[in-house]
């Protein structure tokens with residue numbers, strides 16, 4: 001059973017930051033492709049492995065309606081072509097900057113973890129948003145999804161910390177991951193990004209309240 005604790009963690013990509021090309025390469029033994037008809041079943045199976053809140057057909061349709069073209073990725077095993085991972089680029093205008101993209105539903109099969117597939121899928125989604133000109137690329141996750149959080153930090157996503165509760169949660173999470181807690185640097189990057197996009201964001205608390213899982 002999932003631990004019950006809020007709020008969700010919010011991370012953004014520092015716009016203008018380059019994406020390391022090696023992150024985009026599929027790990028040895030795997031390939032990455034975009035959506036093919038029939039992948040809905042593969043996706044639903046993976047959402048169970050990801051322990052996401054239950055997906056039904058309606059929730060799938062809600063998400064599919066927001067995927068950008070060529071923005072739904074699937075990892076496959078090179079030998080069998082079996083689907084073993086996925087991630088989505090979801091367009092998610094939330095009231096302030098129009099070109100907001102959410103990295104969503106990053107997951108791989110339990111048997112295929114530990115090879116860097118999560119990083120590769122996240123990098124592909126990030127690259128797709130960059131190529132499409134998105135001015136805010138972000139994601140939400142839960143504090144207990146440590147493999148995902150480490151993946152996002154390693155690629156270059158930075159935490160958005162808008163409350164003391166989030167500060168404590170991030171401090172604790174960084175300790176668990178043995179990752180430096182550099183709130184001042186993260187804040188500077190966020191301010192640069194706001195200046196770049198020419199927007200001031202709604203408070204992180206308000207963004208949190210609109211977040212969907214994950």
Ligand SMILES: CC(C)(COP(=O)(O)OP(=O)(O)OC[C@H]1O[C@@H](n2cnc3c(N)ncnc32)[C@H](O)[C@@H]1OP(=O)(O)O)[C@@H](O)C(=O)NCCC(=O)NCCS
Nearest residue numbers: 050106107108113114116117118141145146147148150214
């Ligand atoms: C997120 C996910 C795709 C990552 O899978 P993966 O690419 O195989 O990632 P790994 O298992 O290699 O873990 C990534 C890193 O986290 C570390 N890690 C994993 N579990 C950890 C834990 N419990 N505590 C600390 N570190 C952990 C790994 O050691 C690895 O670190 P490294 O890159 O320095 O070696 C996979 O864990 C998954 O499908 N999780 C369930 C769904 C989910 O949580 N999705 C995120 C939704 S926001």
